[in-house]
Amino acid sequence: MxxxxxxxxxxxxxxxxxxDALSAVRWKRHQDAVVELSEHGIVLIVEESGCLQAKVxxxxxxxxxxxxxxxxxxxxxxxxxxxxxxxxxYSVPGQSSSIQIQYPGPDMQVLLKSLDSQDASICAxxxxxxxxxxxxxxxxxxxxxxxxxxxxxSAALRExxxxxxxxxxxxxxxxxxxxxxxxLRGEGHGDLQIDLLYHAHTDLLAAFxxxxxxxxxxxxKFLRAxxxxxxxSVIKENRGSKVTIGRxxxxxxxxxxxxxxxxxxxxxxxxVGYQQPGRIAYIEFFVKPELSEDSTNDY
Amino acid sequence: xxxxxxxTENGMHLLEKRFLPALDKMGKICHLYLTKDHxxxxxxxxxxxxxxxxxxxxxxxxxxxYRISSQNDDRIAFVIDVSLLQRAVRSSVSICSExxxxxxxxxxxxxxxxxxxxxxxxxxPFLSFETKGYKSAVIQDVPISKPLSxxxxxxxxxxxxxxxxxxxxxxxxxxxxxxxxxxDRMRHVGDALNVTISKYxxxxxxxxxxxxxxxxxxxxxxxxxxxxxxxxxxxNLTAQTRxxxxxxxxxxxxxxxxxxHFAKSLHCHLTKPDCAFYGIAPQGxxxxxxxxxxxxxxxxxxxxxxxxxxxxxLDTGSS
Numbered sequence: 001m002x003x004x005x006x007x008x009x010x011x012x013x014x015x016x017x018x019x020d021a022l023s024a025v026r027w028k029r030h031q032d033a034v035v036e037l038s039e040h041g042i043v044l045i046v047e048e049s050g051c052l053q054a055k056v057x058x059x060x061x062x063x064x065x066x067x068x069x070x071x072x073x074x075x076x077x078x079x080x081x082x083x084x085x086x087x088x089x090y091s092v093p094g095q096s097s098s099i100q101i102q103y104p105g106p107d108m109q110v111l112l113k114s115l116d117s118q119d120a121s122i123c124a125x126x127x128x129x130x131x132x133x134x135x136x137x138x139x140x141x142x143x144x145x146x147x148x149x150x151x152x153x154s155a156a157l158r159e160x161x162x163x164x165x166x167x168x169x170x171x172x173x174x175x176x177x178x179x180x181x182x183x184l185r186g187e188g189h190g191d192l193q194i195d196l197l198y199h200a201h202t203d204l205l206a207a208f209x210x211x212x213x214x215x216x217x218x219x220x221k222f223l224r225a226x227x228x229x230x231x232x233s234v235i236k237e238n239r240g241s242k243v244t245i246g247r248x249x250x251x252x253x254x255x256x257x258x259x260x261x262x263x264x265x266x267x268x269x270x271x272v273g274y275q276q277p278g279r280i281a282y283i284e285f286f287v288k289p290e291l292s293e294d295s296t297n298d299y
Numbered sequence: 300x301x302x303x304x305x306x307t308e309n310g311m312h313l314l315e316k317r318f319l320p321a322l323d324k325m326g327k328i329c330h331l332y333l334t335k336d337h338x339x340x341x342x343x344x345x346x347x348x349x350x351x352x353x354x355x356x357x358x359x360x361x362x363x364x365y366r367i368s369s370q371n372d373d374r375i376a377f378v379i380d381v382s383l384l385q386r387a388v389r390s391s392v393s394i395c396s397e398x399x400x401x402x403x404x405x406x407x408x409x410x411x412x413x414x415x416x417x418x419x420x421x422x423x424p425f426l427s428f429e430t431k432g433y434k435s436a437v438i439q440d441v442p443i444s445k446p447l448s449x450x451x452x453x454x455x456x457x458x459x460x461x462x463x464x465x466x467x468x469x470x471x472x473x474x475x476x477x478x479x480x481x482x483d484r485m486r487h488v489g490d491a492l493n494v495t496i497s498k499y500x501x502x503x504x505x506x507x508x509x510x511x512x513x514x515x516x517x518x519x520x521x522x523x524x525x526x527x528x529x530x531x532x533x534x535n536l537t538a539q540t541r542x543x544x545x546x547x548x549x550x551x552x553x554x555x556x557x558x559x560h561f562a563k564s565l566h567c568h569l570t571k572p573d574c575a576f577y578g579i580a581p582q583g584x585x586x587x588x589x590x591x592x593x594x595x596x597x598x599x600x601x602x603x604x605x606x607x608x609x610x611x612x613l614d615t616g617s618s
Contacts, residue, residue, distance in 0.1 A: 079510060082488065082510055082511050085484070085487040085488050086488065086511060086513055088484050088487075089481055089484040089485055089488075089513060089515075091484075092477070092480065093480070118518070119517065119518045119519050120477070120515070120516070120517045120518070121515070121516050121518075121538065122481070122513075122514070122515045122516075123512075123513075123514050123515075123516070123537065123538055123539070124511065124512065124513040124514070125511065125512040125513075126510070126511050127509070127510045127511065
């Protein structure tokens with residue numbers, strides 16, 4: 001019997017980076033994810049209650065080898081927690097370990113294999129499911145001709161959202177052009193308001209674009225999920241996250257997660273500030289706003 | 300019933316820095332079994348289903364001026380709390396090292412005593428640690444169980460004899476840290492671990508649940524005991540197939556153990572062994588781990604110290 005080439009066979013040099021990227025969208029213990037394969041790379045999608053969706057984009061440039069042989073775009077469902085736990089066993093502290101990912105296996109599994117040593121190898125087979133289709137579409141459209149967006153230090157964003165935990169279950173986000181600022185506001189048992197002023201806090205707020213005032217409310221637990229699992233490497237490297245408000249108040253939060261350990265393996269390359277764009281995993285969260293009683297928002 | 304001995308400097312180091320921290324991880328209490336020639340720390344030998352650990356020292360490895368006498372062939376055994384013992388040894392060692400030097404160096408005296416505790420009329424047994432400093436003496440009493448009766452000691456000795464059967468094939472694990480790191484992460488995935496050991500020098504450990512199979516294979520390990528040459532046709536198979544083929548041919552054995560137990564046995568690397576061997580006892584009775592210690596500065600096995608664990612089998616597996 002001639003063996004057919006699998007839909008995907010790819011190899012990655014640094015498992016820990018992949019663990020970091022996937023962990024960023026793991027906001028609870030048991031979560032189902034859908035994985036979509038294409039010639040451009042791998043996308044992993046997680047969703048909750050029709051209000052929150054997260055996507056991890058792993059472009060093919062991240063992989064040292066990427067052989068794609070499928071027609072169309074194969075999709076499969078997998079338990080995110082198990083996937084991360086399995087990948088984690090490949091990761092050895094203080095060194096970067098290579099793995100091979102293959103789909104499908106003989107019984108439609110995802111096959112993971114370590115590549116570092118012939119005499120000590122790790123193998124995993126993860127059962128996949130036929131994915132459910134998502135109930136609603138997260139098509140993100142800009143709110144107007146000019147995007148409403150700001151870029152903020154990931155650590156600061158996470159801290160601000162953590163601080164807003166006590167007032168209540170929904171958080172109001174206000175963007176206003178005059179003075180250019182972002183306001184995060186929680187109301188409930190008490191009030192708490194965090195103002196980020198563009199001109200005053202240039203170290204925190206790296207970019208800001210807004211031509212009219214908008215205000216939307218979001219469920220706290222969904223907002224929290226967008227930042228609570230940002231990996232330590234992002235915080236340590238002082239990276240930024242981009243927040244955009246789209247049509248209807250749809251919130252988009254984007255993080256960039258470094259996959260390769262450039263600073264460890266190539267200290268000289270890193271010191272001149274050279275970063276290959278292919279070494280970054282893109283993470284996007286989409287949060288639907290709560291329906292507001294007053295429709296004072298203009299688009 | 301009398302027991303009195305001085306712990307040597309080497310003995311202090313062995314117990315404080317290496318063995319007691321490891322034994323503490325094996326279980327809160329253990330039997331301390333003293334004979335004319337040996338001192339043994341025994342975990343789970345009489346009771347139950349946990350990991351059995353047997354640490355045995357020839358008296359010279361720990362003590363000098365070792366005196367023991369009992370009506371039961373000079374054997375004494377009792378139950379002791381490992382963490383209390385560890386605390387007593389640790390603080391006694393710090394006192395000794397603080398004041399002791401020269402010919403009058405402080406020595407740590409260990410003896411079995413009976414004392415009347417406060418608010419009690421019944422004297423209870425203690426293992427007493429006595430350290431004499433320059434101007435002071437520090438005595439620490441670690442409470443112990445009533446010494447075991449003649450019948451109980453016999454039972455313990457029988458259980459100990461039962462643990463001495465050697466697996467026919469033992470493979471050496473080169474890097475315990477790596478294995479521990481792996482098993483610690485594996486614990487999240489499942490509870491039961493299949494362990495296959497072959498005469499070719501392959502060790503394969505694998506967790507299987509309905510959703511996931513996760514395994515690690517270590518090959519071309521040093522084999523002690525029965526060995527065989529791997530067949531060339533097995534080279535390009537998956538680890539799982541290779542293991543089951545070895546078992547089918549009678550060149551391998553497989554057992555299932557608890558991941559928690561397996562991880563616990565790996566804590567023995569705190570004793571800083573020079574090598575570790577895994578093997579499956581005859582009839583798949585248990586998974587045995589044997590740790591070896593070299594005489595410092597040599598590659599010769601130190602016969603005065605021995606440590607091994609027996610991990611209970613959940614299921615006889617495919618053997």
